[in-house]
Amino acid sequence: xxxxxxxxxxxxxxxxxxxxxxxxxxxxGLGGAVSALDPHYHxxxxxxxxxxxxxxxxxxxxxxxxxxxxLAESWKAIDDTTWEFKLRKGVKFHDGSDFDAKDVVATLxxxxxxxxxxxxxxIFTGQIIETKVIDAHTVxxxxxxxxxxxxxxxxxxxxxxxxxxxxxxxxxxxxxxxIGTGPFKYAQFARGDRIELARFDGFWGPKPDWExxxxxxxxxxxxxxxxxxxxxxxxxDQVPTAxxxxxxxxxxxxxxxxVSNRVIYLSMDTNRDQTPFVxxxxxxxxxxxxxxxxxxxxxxSMAINRPAIVDxxxxxxxxxxxxxxxxxxxxxxxxxxxxxxxxxxxxxxxxEAGYKDGFALTIHSPNDRYLNDEKITQAVAQMFxxxxxxxxxxxxxxxxxxxxxxKLEFSMMLWGWGSGTGEVSSPLRSFIATYDPKKGNGPxxxxxxxxxxxxELLGQALQTVDDAAREKLLQQATETAILDVAIIPLHYNxxxxxxxxxxxxxxxxxxxxxxxxxxxxx
Amino acid sequence: MTVFLIRRLxxxxxxxxxxxxxxFVGVYAIGNPIDILISPEADQMERERxxxxxxLDLPLWEQYLxxxxxxxxxDLGRSFAFATPALQLIMERMPATLELAVAxxxxxxxxxxxxxxxxxxxxxxxxxxxxxxxxxLGFSLPTFWVGLMLIMVFAVxxxxxxxxxxxxxxxIFGLRLSIFxxxxxxxxxxxxxxxxxxxxxxxxxxxxxxxxxNLLMDYVKFARAKGLSTRxxxxxxxxxxxxxxxxxxxxxxxxxVIAFAVVTETIFSWPGMGKLIIDSINQLxxxxxxxxxxxxxxxxxxxxxVVDILYSVLDPxxxxxxxxx
Numbered sequence: 001x002x003x004x005x006x007x008x009x010x011x012x013x014x015x016x017x018x019x020x021x022x023x024x025x026x027x028x029g030l031g032g033a034v035s036a037l038d039p040h041y042h043x044x045x046x047x048x049x050x051x052x053x054x055x056x057x058x059x060x061x062x063x064x065x066x067x068x069x070x071l072a073e074s075w076k077a078i079d080d081t082t083w084e085f086k087l088r089k090g091v092k093f094h095d096g097s098d099f100d101a102k103d104v105v106a107t108l109x110x111x112x113x114x115x116x117x118x119x120x121x122x123i124f125t126g127q128i129i130e131t132k133v134i135d136a137h138t139v140x141x142x143x144x145x146x147x148x149x150x151x152x153x154x155x156x157x158x159x160x161x162x163x164x165x166x167x168x169x170x171x172x173x174x175x176x177x178x179i180g181t182g183p184f185k186y187a188q189f190a191r192g193d194r195i196e197l198a199r200f201d202g203f204w205g206p207k208p209d210w211e212x213x214x215x216x217x218x219x220x221x222x223x224x225x226x227x228x229x230x231x232x233x234x235x236x237d238q239v240p241t242a243x244x245x246x247x248x249x250x251x252x253x254x255x256x257x258x259v260s261n262r263v264i265y266l267s268m269d270t271n272r273d274q275t276p277f278v279x280x281x282x283x284x285x286x287x288x289x290x291x292x293x294x295x296x297x298x299x300x301s302m303a304i305n306r307p308a309i310v311d312x313x314x315x316x317x318x319x320x321x322x323x324x325x326x327x328x329x330x331x332x333x334x335x336x337x338x339x340x341x342x343x344x345x346x347x348x349x350x351x352e353a354g355y356k357d358g359f360a361l362t363i364h365s366p367n368d369r370y371l372n373d374e375k376i377t378q379a380v381a382q383m384f385x386x387x388x389x390x391x392x393x394x395x396x397x398x399x400x401x402x403x404x405x406x407k408l409e410f411s412m413m414l415w416g417w418g419s420g421t422g423e424v425s426s427p428l429r430s431f432i433a434t435y436d437p438k439k440g441n442g443p444x445x446x447x448x449x450x451x452x453x454x455x456e457l458l459g460q461a462l463q464t465v466d467d468a469a470r471e472k473l474l475q476q477a478t479e480t481a482i483l484d485v486a487i488i489p490l491h492y493n494x495x496x497x498x499x500x501x502x503x504x505x506x507x508x509x510x511x512x513x514x515x516x517x518x519x520x521x522x
Numbered sequence: 523m524t525v526f527l528i529r530r531l532x533x534x535x536x537x538x539x540x541x542x543x544x545x546f547v548g549v550y551a552i553g554n555p556i557d558i559l560i561s562p563e564a565d566q567m568e569r570e571r572x573x574x575x576x577x578l579d580l581p582l583w584e585q586y587l588x589x590x591x592x593x594x595x596x597d598l599g600r601s602f603a604f605a606t607p608a609l610q611l612i613m614e615r616m617p618a619t620l621e622l623a624v625a626x627x628x629x630x631x632x633x634x635x636x637x638x639x640x641x642x643x644x645x646x647x648x649x650x651x652x653x654x655x656x657x658x659l660g661f662s663l664p665t666f667w668v669g670l671m672l673i674m675v676f677a678v679x680x681x682x683x684x685x686x687x688x689x690x691x692x693x694i695f696g697l698r699l700s701i702f703x704x705x706x707x708x709x710x711x712x713x714x715x716x717x718x719x720x721x722x723x724x725x726x727x728x729x730x731x732x733x734x735x736n737l738l739m740d741y742v743k744f745a746r747a748k749g750l751s752t753r754x755x756x757x758x759x760x761x762x763x764x765x766x767x768x769x770x771x772x773x774x775x776x777x778x779v780i781a782f783a784v785v786t787e788t789i790f791s792w793p794g795m796g797k798l799i800i801d802s803i804n805q806l807x808x809x810x811x812x813x814x815x816x817x818x819x820x821x822x823x824x825x826x827x828v829v830d831i832l833y834s835v836l837d838p839x840x841x842x843x844x845x846x847x
Contacts (some may be wrong), residue, residue, distance in 0.1 A: 121562050232684050
């Protein structure tokens, strides 16, 4: 080694120990990628999570996705089609200007306007036909038909200052328009690398512990774990299942977990008479599509040993699922139980349905989307084989999987669904309701399951403003769909975070990593 | 020389055109990016709107014509995911990758050539054998594994260097560079070394082979007979001759390091172009994929040109006008 190089290394090492961060700084290692700081540009979990630091919403969701007041102190339905929001007084934007009703109006006007948006937030505002400003701190939102989910949807998007009603996405990325009411201010956005935030001292709510927050994008999970172990970051999300046990034992690390709002399930072609990937065992086409028969679907569900998948494939980081959302979420059924593993019963049902000798099936699965997606499908395939369904697995990258599934090229496929709204109408409407572009129902219903009874119950629920009555209808719809085996639920993921010892994180069902939830032990 | 350059330029245009066409059709065949970009909660109407907003409702040939029209004016389109011109996006990331590539090439030259010369000069010595054995490791160990090991040893256990990401940057001529800060160098060292490992092994082997071959040549004997010092024979006459293959390979390798530093960039979360292209492919972000590949192809064409010119400088027997491609 040359003297020069040696000197340089030495300088590097001494400088590193001197340059450690101060106590009030927090660095987060994030598994996802952030495409923009414009809170209305791209409706995707990682973007929403980061913009939540900078921007407030009318309504917020707590760690369990229950609605809590944010910029609106209270809300109520005045009549069936009018919701009134009372805005919080004395709230300041980062530039010192006051927040009031005009900012809400400006936001509602910007949301559907954003050019080139690949996924618009207008899905949260489309129901509003009129916005009435009663006074500076009271806003009424009118809809054409009763709309019970209004407060839930108001938790879906950020409120911006009215001066940026027509600001392009670039202005938010550069920081010029990234002026919100949230606990943190924009400091820097280096795309693909990091986001830096500074505490906003004029924040109306509780003061966050951190003066400076750096959110680093570390998409490779091994590197993310290494960054935590080396102390470069104080918290990471999406802890890989394989490392979980080891990190749990590590004295320098704390882990926190909570069941997520994401269900992993199998969706089936229950609609067509001939489905492309189901044949007789010799490869000849079958007379009819066995997946249309509820007995076959039930048998397949019974053939799956869910505890084994949770235990072996997910290494304990999941909970066997009986429905669309874990217990405790709004609209979940209290009576549905996880389907018991019963291979003999399943074989009997298959014989009853006329498939004593089974058939051949190919399950399609993404291999880069959900935690252990390909392994789960492999395990399911083996379990199906035991009841006489000769099963093959084709696992492909999500980039090819998803477009092909949308074109209905598959017979059975693995999907995951996280309910952003934190209640059951989200999965029911998106992938159980009959596909109907006019009503906006079933956009993700790629098996084209259709059950008029479920549609009816869901339709009623979506018109019922009274919470108790609506919950009952949603529970009925859930039970009807699950007993008809509309999908085969497998498990709910568990969301994991790992922090350095001395830090804790309040785990969230919606997978978000928020600096405000990180606390230093004192 | 001029004829040579013009011919090269025309070839370049054809290659770029064919390239863009292939990528366009290829990405189109894979699927519709909307399925990946859009929120799963979006309904069918919102889906239609997003497809129109990104111009994906047009037939393929029309999309390609629109692209060509704009490309001629220097606009390679906007990224679907970032809403930023694809070219700007790549240029934003380029300094990071260039830093990494140049540092890696620097390390492999500074370390590789002296080691290779020694191994060629004293092939039977213990040091010579050790160097050769080491170079085999450099070839055969997978980059991602070495990268993780480097992180485990230097960042996690010893705590000397940061594990991931890029350090502080300063803005120079509008480019964000990290090589002018100490923190930047700390972050650069591990990924650069990781990336350099393979090239280093290559340089060692090439230099050693050249060294052994040349030492037996007549001109070395003449030089010695003339009474030149060993130092002058090796460092002036032999070195100049063994540099020709080394320069060719390094030229090509520089291109590949810039274009395909993907693995290292992913492991070290280095915000360079390699990471951008991987993310873009996963999201079917066609404008970025097309722009990236066009830039990469241009870069290879340019590097090849420079290598050819360097040849004629290093070896006066080579004449540019005789080169066909």
